[in-house]
Amino acid sequence: MLSETILRSLSGLQFVQPHRRPGTTIGERRSPRRGRSVEFADYRDYTPGDDPRRVDWNIYARLERPYIKLYEDEQDLAVHVLVDASPSMQWRNDTAQTSAKWERAAQLAIAMCYIALSSGDRLIIETSTRDRFGPRRGVAATSGVIEFLERATLNIDPDYPPVNNLSLPLNTWWKRYALDARPGLCIIISDFLDADGYTEGLNALGSSRLDINVLHTLSADELDPEFAGDLRLRDIETSAMQDVSLDDAALNQYRQRLNRWTGEIAESCRRRGGKYHLTDTGDPVEKVVLRDLRREGWIN
Amino acid sequence: MSVLNPIALLFALLAIPIILLYLLRLQRREQTVSSTLLWQQVVLDREANTLWQRLRRNLLLVLQLLTLAFLVFALIRPYLNMPATLSGQLIVLLDGSASMQATDVSPSRFEAAKVQVRRLIDELGPNNEMTIVLVDGSPHALTGSTNSKSELNAALDAALPSLTPANWSAAIALAAATGGGDANTSATTVVVSDGANADDLRLITGNARYIPIGSSGENVAISTLSLRRTTRGMAAFVRVTNTGSSAERVLASLRADGVLLDARTLDVPAGQSTGWTVNGFDPQLTAVHATIDRATNNKLPLDDVAYAVNTNNATRRALLLTRGNRFLEQALSVLPNLQVTRAITPPVAGDLKPYDLYVLDGISMTLPPRANVMFIGAQSVFTTSGIFSNTAFVRAEPHPVLQSANFRNVNAVDVSRVNVPSWLKPVVESQGGPLLFAGEQTGENARFGRVVLIPFELRRSDLPLQIAFPILIVNSVEWLSPPQGLSIPTNVKPGEVVPLPQGTIVQLPSGNRVAVDQRGFALTNEVGVYRVQVNDTTSAFAVNFAHAAESQITPNPQLAVGGSAPVSEVKPQFSQREVWSWLALLALVLLVIEWWIYQRGVPVLQRQRRSS
Numbered sequence: 001m002l003s004e005t006i007l008r009s010l011s012g013l014q015f016v017q018p019h020r021r022p023g024t025t026i027g028e029r030r031s032p033r034r035g036r037s038v039e040f041a042d043y044r045d046y047t048p049g050d051d052p053r054r055v056d057w058n059i060y061a062r063l064e065r066p067y068i069k070l071y072e073d074e075q076d077l078a079v080h081v082l083v084d085a086s087p088s089m090q091w092r093n094d095t096a097q098t099s100a101k102w103e104r105a106a107q108l109a110i111a112m113c114y115i116a117l118s119s120g121d122r123l124i125i126e127t128s129t130r131d132r133f134g135p136r137r138g139v140a141a142t143s144g145v146i147e148f149l150e151r152a153t154l155n156i157d158p159d160y161p162p163v164n165n166l167s168l169p170l171n172t173w174w175k176r177y178a179l180d181a182r183p184g185l186c187i188i189i190s191d192f193l194d195a196d197g198y199t200e201g202l203n204a205l206g207s208s209r210l211d212i213n214v215l216h217t218l219s220a221d222e223l224d225p226e227f228a229g230d231l232r233l234r235d236i237e238t239s240a241m242q243d244v245s246l247d248d249a250a251l252n253q254y255r256q257r258l259n260r261w262t263g264e265i266a267e268s269c270r271r272r273g274g275k276y277h278l279t280d281t282g283d284p285v286e287k288v289v290l291r292d293l294r295r296e297g298w299i300n
Numbered sequence: 301m302s303v304l305n306p307i308a309l310l311f312a313l314l315a316i317p318i319i320l321l322y323l324l325r326l327q328r329r330e331q332t333v334s335s336t337l338l339w340q341q342v343v344l345d346r347e348a349n350t351l352w353q354r355l356r357r358n359l360l361l362v363l364q365l366l367t368l369a370f371l372v373f374a375l376i377r378p379y380l381n382m383p384a385t386l387s388g389q390l391i392v393l394l395d396g397s398a399s400m401q402a403t404d405v406s407p408s409r410f411e412a413a414k415v416q417v418r419r420l421i422d423e424l425g426p427n428n429e430m431t432i433v434l435v436d437g438s439p440h441a442l443t444g445s446t447n448s449k450s451e452l453n454a455a456l457d458a459a460l461p462s463l464t465p466a467n468w469s470a471a472i473a474l475a476a477a478t479g480g481g482d483a484n485t486s487a488t489t490v491v492v493s494d495g496a497n498a499d500d501l502r503l504i505t506g507n508a509r510y511i512p513i514g515s516s517g518e519n520v521a522i523s524t525l526s527l528r529r530t531t532r533g534m535a536a537f538v539r540v541t542n543t544g545s546s547a548e549r550v551l552a553s554l555r556a557d558g559v560l561l562d563a564r565t566l567d568v569p570a571g572q573s574t575g576w577t578v579n580g581f582d583p584q585l586t587a588v589h590a591t592i593d594r595a596t597n598n599k600l601p602l603d604d605v606a607y608a609v610n611t612n613n614a615t616r617r618a619l620l621l622t623r624g625n626r627f628l629e630q631a632l633s634v635l636p637n638l639q640v641t642r643a644i645t646p647p648v649a650g651d652l653k654p655y656d657l658y659v660l661d662g663i664s665m666t667l668p669p670r671a672n673v674m675f676i677g678a679q680s681v682f683t684t685s686g687i688f689s690n691t692a693f694v695r696a697e698p699h700p701v702l703q704s705a706n707f708r709n710v711n712a713v714d715v716s717r718v719n720v721p722s723w724l725k726p727v728v729e730s731q732g733g734p735l736l737f738a739g740e741q742t743g744e745n746a747r748f749g750r751v752v753l754i755p756f757e758l759r760r761s762d763l764p765l766q767i768a769f770p771i772l773i774v775n776s777v778e779w780l781s782p783p784q785g786l787s788i789p790t791n792v793k794p795g796e797v798v799p800l801p802q803g804t805i806v807q808l809p810s811g812n813r814v815a816v817d818q819r820g821f822a823l824t825n826e827v828g829v830y831r832v833q834v835n836d837t838t839s840a841f842a843v844n845f846a847h848a849a850e851s852q853i854t855p856n857p858q859l860a861v862g863g864s865a866p867v868s869e870v871k872p873q874f875s876q877r878e879v880w881s882w883l884a885l886l887a888l889v890l891l892v893i894e895w896w897i898y899q900r901g902v903p904v905l906q907r908q909r910r911s912s
Contacts, residue, residue, distance in 0.1 A: 091334035101334075193335035222334060232328035235336040242336040243328060253342045261338060 001103075001146060002110045006286050010111060011139075013299045014119030017077055018211050018273055021183035042070040076137065078124065078184025079116035080210060082177065083109045084217075085127040085152055086167035087237045088193040090160070093221050100281040101219040105189045106149045107285045108215055112187050113145040115289075115299060122184070126177065127152050128167040165237060170194045174201030183209035191217050192265055195238060202268060212274035213298060216265060220282040223258065225251060301378050304878070308375035315368055322361050363894035367887045374883035379426070381877075388487060389429050389445060391475045392417055394459065395493030395513070396436035397466035398794075398850040402494070404516035404599040409855075410461040413492045413513045420490065421452045426878060431478050432456060435493070437464030437795045439471035445478065463602065463794035463825060465497060465850050472503050495856030497849045508861040517854025518544035518597030520568060522552075524575075525590045525606035525844070529636045533580045534610065536561075538590045540576070542568035543852045544597055551594040554578050556585040566592075585610055587829040587840060603851045607829050607842035609790055616781045621646060622661035627764035628676070631773040632659065638777060656781040662757060670749040672780040677716075677757040684716040688732030691715060691761075699727045701738050701752055701775040705768040710735065712761030724751055738779075752776045788832065792843045797822045800832060807831040809843075 046055055046066035056069040083105055092099040109125065116123045117139050124134035125145060133148035134141070168176070170190065178201075186205055192198050192214075205212055225246075233242040244250065266276035275298055279288050293299055333339065394417055400410040417432065424430055430452055432442040442455040475489050488507040494514035501510070524539035542548050547570050553563035562578045589607040598604065620632060620642045632640045641655070646665030654668040662677040678684055693708045707728045717733050720726075723741050726734030737753035758764050763772075792798055798821040800806065806814050806821055809828025814821075824830070824843045832839045 088334040091332070094332075191334065193337055195335070195337060219334075227331055230328045231331045233336050233339055234330055234332045236332050236334055238336075240336055242339050244339055244342060250342055254338060257338050257341045 001149065002107050002114075002285065006111070006289075007114055007142070009286065009290060010114050011118045013115050013294075015077070015079060015115060015121065015185055015299055016297055017185060019209075021077065021185075021209060021211075040069065040071060043067045044070060077116075077121040078135070078182040079112070079121045080177075080181060080184060080186040081109055081112050081116070081123065081125040082174070082186060082188045082190070083125065083127045083149075083152070084167075084170070084188075084190030084192075085129050086170075086191075086194070087162040087165055088191055089217070090162060091219070091222075091236050092160070093219070099219075101191065101217055101222075102153070104219075104279065104281045104285065105217050106153060108189050108217065108279065108288070109149055110142075110146060111285065111289045112189070112215075114139075114142050116185075117141050117145070122182075124181075125149075128170070128173045128190075129155070130168065130173070130176075131155070162236070169196045170198045171196050171201040174198075175204040178204035178208040178210070181205070181208045181210055184211070185213065186210035187213045187215065189215045189217055191222075193237075198265070199268060202272065206272045212269060212272050214265065214269050214274065214276045216262060216276065216278045218278065218280065220280055223280055225254065301380055304377035304379060306376055308372060308377070311372045311375055312368070314372075315365055318364055318368060319361070322364075360894055360898055363890055363897070367890040367894065370883045370887035370890065374880040374887065377878055377880050378883075379878045388427075390420065390424070390431070391478055391487060391489045392420060392430060392432045393435050393439075393471050393475060393489060393491045393493070394432055394442075394456075395466055395491070396434045396459065396461045397493075397497070398461070398463050398602055398845060398847065399494055399496045399600065399853040400461045400513070401602055402514060402516075402519070402599040402853045403601065404514055404518070404853075404855075408461075409494050409513045413511075414456055414459070416492050416511050416513065417456055418453065421449050421456070423877075424449060424452075431475075432459075433471055433474055433478070434459050435466045435468060435471040436462035437467055439467055439474050441474065441478065463827065463845055465847060466493075468501060469503070472501070476505060489861070491859070491861050493859070494853065495859040496853050501859060501861040504861055510859050510861040512855060512857040512859065514853070514855030516597070516599055517852070518546070519600045519603070519851055519853050520544065520548050520550050520592060520595045520598045521600070521603035521851035522590055522592055522606040523573060523603075523848055523851065525588070525608045527588060527608045527610050530579065534582065534585060535580070536578045536588055536590070536608065538576045538578070538606075539573050540566050540568050540592055541573040541848070541851065542570055543854065545570050546597065548595050548597065550592040550598075552576055552590060552592045554588055554590045556581065556588045561588065587842065589829070600851065600853050602827070602845045603847070605827065606844050607827065608844075609829055609840040609842045616656040616777075617641065618657040618659060618777070618781070619643065619647070619655040620659045620661065621663040621665060622659070623663065625661050625758060627758060627769065628659070628661060628773070631770045632777070635774060635777055657777060667748070670746055672749040673751050674776055674780060675751065675753045678718075678755070679753075682721075682753075683719045685719055686717045687714045688717060689713045689715065690732035691730040691735060692732075694729040694731055696729070697725065697727045699738055700779045701736075701772060702727060703771075703775050705771040705775060706766075707735065707768055710761065710763050710766060710768065712756040712763065714760055715756040718753065718755045720753065724753060738776075750780045752780060788839060788841050790841055792824055792830075792841050793847065794825055794827065794843055794845060795822075796824055796843075798824060798830075798841060805833045807833075 043056070043059070044067065046068050050068050054068050055066050059067045089102050089105055090099045091101060113123055113125055117137065120137060122135050122137050123141065123145070124132065125148060126132040129152070131148070131152060133145060136144060170192070171194070202212060228246050230245045231243070233244055235242070262278055269276040275296060277292060277296060277298070394413055396410065400408070400413060402409050405412045421430065424447065426447070429445045429447050430443070431445045432452060432455060433439055434442050442459055443452055446452060488509060489504050490509045490511060491501060491504070492511045492513060495510070495512055496514070496517075520540060520542050522538060523541040524537065526537045528535055536554055538552055538554065540550060540552055548568045550566050550568060551563060552566050554561045561581055564576055566574045566576055568574045587607060587609045589605060591605045593604065616638050618632065618638055618640045620629065620640050621644070622628060622642065623644060629642065632638065644663075646663065654671065656672065658665070658667060658671055658673045660673060660675050660679065664680040667673060675681070689712070691710065691712050693710070696702055696707055712735065715732060715735065718737070720737055724737045724739035726736070727738045728734065728736040734755065737755070738751065740750045741748045763769050788798060788800060797819070800816045800821045802816055802818045804816040804821070806816060808814060808823065808830060809826050814823055827843055827845050829840055829842050832841065
């Protein structure tokens with residue numbers, strides 16, 4: 001799915017953490033908690049019961065008052081990669097054998113997971129069919145991630161267009177996910193094409209102290225459709241029909257509508273302090289990760 | 301309205317495949333998309349156009365169905381029962397006489413008549429047939445009886461008016477032979493004419509109808525142009541006739557070989573003639589022509605010009621041997637180009653060159669060989685066997701000497717019964733015996749040339765007192781000594797055949813040269829001077845329209861045609877007029893509109909979108 005070379009070039013990168021979130025185990029990320037690292041954080045008054053080893057005796061000698069020296073706690077970061085596996089993600093051009101959109105989503109997911117694992121973060125990856133991998137730590141889990149995504153690809157309905165939609169709507173999926181999610185970084189890889197919308201789900205994730213980063217994945221054919229003439233459009237998820245007569249004016253209108261819609265999604269991410277990036281399946285994946293995401297401050 | 305081909309209504313079933321094809325065509329191509337989410341807004345915006353789109357598509361369907369309807373309607377061949385006065389077989393007698401060239405209706409009466417005939421052709425029903433007969437000097441059918449409008453129109457386009465009067469009796473006979481004569485058939489004879497000089501049309505049998513052409517009879521014509529030799533040289537006489545109803549002042553001019561000889565303004569009262577004599581011009585002129593112009597009301601240009609040729613250039617010499625005959629002397633002396641030598645006794649033989657003509661009034665003489673002789677009274681040349689006095693007319697042979705001469709009332713006493721040789725034929729027979737002989741001796745040893753023999757003394761008959769006498773003398777002189785050795789008339793009517801020997805070269809007025817074949821010269825349809833060359837002698841004759849009757853161009857709108865059917869009482873009949881051609885044309889127009897809308901439809905939408 002993703003070449004060894006690209007993976008190797010990703011090692012050494014780590015996600016930028018906008019907020020300190022408490023981890024579960026000791027890691028390489030600063031935790032909001034005070035801990036036992038070597039990095040000084042603060043002083044506080046001694047209260048009975050404190051470990052006398054932690055009293056700063058130098059201060060006591062100077063001020064004759066006991067102060068407890070506090071240190072930064074370094075814990076791991078929980079990275080949640082949520083991959084949309086709804087039928088709309090499996091949509092492909094009529095002439096294509098496989099779905100470029102899903103492939104791109106899987107590649108991005110592997111890249112995100114690899115960055116998280118290689119930087120010692122705690123990784124959980126879940127698809128909208130609620131298949132989950134993790135939590136795992138360490139680069140060794142990368143092969144597990146790849147297997148998981150390959151399995152997810154195989155689990156996708158062999159029929160095209162898909163007949164059995166096992167995928168949850170975005171709102172439902174994210175609300176349920178938010179229930180038991182540890183605070184951390186949440187990377188959403190989705191096309192956001194859901195008739196019920198996405199706002200409630202984002203709210204739920206946000207309120208579970210997840211920092212939301214969105215990789216909005218759309219195929220080139222969605223960004224710039226090449227249909228023409230009198231068409232009956234069939235929604236791949238809902239099978240709803242829509243009659244359109246396409247000419248240049250209608251296509252222009254579609255593009256305007258698309259720009260407005262992606263703008264809305266980006267805005268709702270930014271309001272929650274998250275990041276948004278729109279990927280086009282036409283762009284090479286290394287360009288997206290190593291150039292665009294770094295430039296936009298996702299990773300360093 | 302009725303239809304001729306109702307079975308073609310089955311073609312209307314073609315509407316079913318059209319509608320089916322339309323429905324199939326309307327089915328949209330299905331396209332799976334990842335979501336219709338983004339398309340809904342586009343569609344909402346476009347809803348306003350949906351009605352127009354449907355209308356546009358429906359408009360195309362409606363236009364297609366309409367086109368089909370018109371085509372089917374055309375295929376069932378509907379026709380209208382048009383009230384028509386003409387149906388069945390139609391025989392059109394189209395007047396092609398000279399008076400039809402009058403210009404009182406623009407451009408000419410003949411063209412106006414053609415327009416009327418074309419209207420008849422247009423009205424021709426599918427079961428009707430038409431024959432067009434062009435009535436001129438020799439009427440002939442332009443087409444056979446046909447229903448083909450293109451054929452009729454083509455024949456009509458090619459028809460030309462002639463310079464001759466119309467021969468109506470021949471035309472009526474032709475029409476009767478074509479089918480108009482049978483009263484049981486529905487043949488209708490339609491006379492399209494100006495009605496001038498056509499008063500014997502009551503002979504038409506069966507249904508008849510008259511379409512009058514022409515509005516004005518105003519015309520000024522040159523009715524006569526003659527040349528004669530006088531003591532003062534040549535003299536020309538021009539007679540200008542006004543057949544109209546108002547006095548005219550015309551400028552008459554006389555030209556000789558293109559040079560103006562004289563011109564004069566002539567006042568011609570209505571219905572009268574004015575003469576004009578031009579004297580004293582060169583006798584060597586070969587031809588003159590007179591024209592009139594500047595008339596205020598002159599509707600027939602044909603008769604504004606006349607030609608005359610001076611054929612009498614050579615003076616003939618005649619010897620008159622008589623003891624005194626005032627009638628004969630007078631009749632011979634007025635003849636132009638005839639130099640008459642009168643004598644009582646025969647001249648001494650051999651002292652003079654032979655005369656062109658010998659007139660022997662009761663005196664015999666020794667004649668040179670091949671002499672042209674007119675014998676009057678008993679002669680010693682021929683033996684006689686008694687006399688007779690019963691001169692009641694029996695018959696007259698057609699002979700040039702008798703042209704226009706009436707011998708019916710000639711009486712004579714003591715007519716010699718002459719024993720004539722076989723070449724001398726009796727020309728006028730009476731109960732008692734022949735009254736006139738004429739003939740020409742041929743052969744190498746011929747004693748005589750041409751001979752005219754009157755076997756009685758003039759003073760013992762009433763012939764000199766009759767009109768026939770000077771005519772006989774003139775005819776005899778012309779026949780016995782033809783000028784220039786070629787016997788041709790000097791004045792010919794258009795269309796007349798001139799008896800010219802085979803091989804003669806004739807130069808037409810237009811300058812073309814034509815060799816005469818064995819049937820004589822018939823190309824006299826052009827007015828003007830024709831120059832004839834035969835055996836190194838040059839002669840000429842003139843073809844003149846000058847025809848008193850045809851110059852009378854007053855149209856007759858009340859002409860009675862046929863035996864009993866005046867124009868207004870022709871019983872109304874119906875003709876079937878098919879309208880399929882119009883329906884087919886409409887279908888074609890609809891098809892073009894449908895194509896246009898189909899081609900233009902999408903760009904129109906785009907323009908609307910951008911402007912909104």
